Amino acid sequence: MKMEKHRVSINVNGKDYSEEIEPRTLLVTFLRDIAGLTGTHIGCDTSNCGACTVIMNGRAVKSCTVLAVQANGSNVLTIEGLSKDGDKLHPIQKAFIEKKGYQCGYCTSGMILTALALLNRKRNLTEDEIREALSGNLCRCTGYDSIIDSIMLADSEMAKTEKEEEIFVEA
C-alpha cells in the first residue's frame, strides 16, 4: 500500500536535513539512510539494546523508538557530532579510548551519548548513577566495568576542560 509522504526537517549535528518520508519511518532510519550518519547503530528489533541512542533536544532517546515525524523540528546529536572538526575528539571519546570502554564497538556510540546526556545534567556521578543511566544500553563484550571507568574519567576530565574551553555539545 502506498503511503502518503510527509516533509520532515530535523537538525542533526547543527545541519538541517529535510525530506519527504513515509510516516512510519523511524528516526534511526532517517539518521542512517537520509542523513548518512551510520554511527548510530541498530542492534535489535525490540527496543532493548540502546545501540541506536542519540540525544534529541537534550535527552537521550532510542532512535528506533521515535518516528522521524515525531522528531520534526528537533535538534539531534549523533556520535558524528561530538568531534566538531572531525579531528579533535571530545573528552568522553578520549576517556573511552583511555579506559578501553569498548571492544567490538557496536554499543559504543549509544553508550557515549547516553552518558553524555547524563553528564550534561549532572556531574560527580556515582557508579550507581552511571549504572542506572546505562540500564537501557546493552554491551555483549566488555562486562561494563571499563565503560563505567570511562564515564567516570570523562566526568572528571570534562570538569577540568570546561574551565579552559567550551566543550558541552548540546542537541
Ligand code: FES
Ligand atoms: S536498535 Fe536496539 S534499542 Fe534501538
Ligand code: FES
Ligand atoms: S563493545 Fe561490543 S557490544 Fe559493547
